[in-house]
Amino acid sequence: MSKLHFTTKHANAATVQHNWHVVDGTNQTVGR
Numbered sequence: 001m002s003k004l005h006f007t008t009k010h011a012n013a014a015t016v017q018h019n020w021h022v023v024d025g026t027n028q029t030v031g032r
Contacts, residue, residue, distance in 0.1 A: 009015075
């Protein structure tokens with residue numbers, strides 16, 4: 001029987017990546 005090993009990555013201030021996208025919503029319906 002093989003063993004399964006899982007590692008969990010924890011995001012912290014050094015590893016987290018912030019990707020922001022600027023969208024022009026002029027004259028567009030925004031929401032649900």
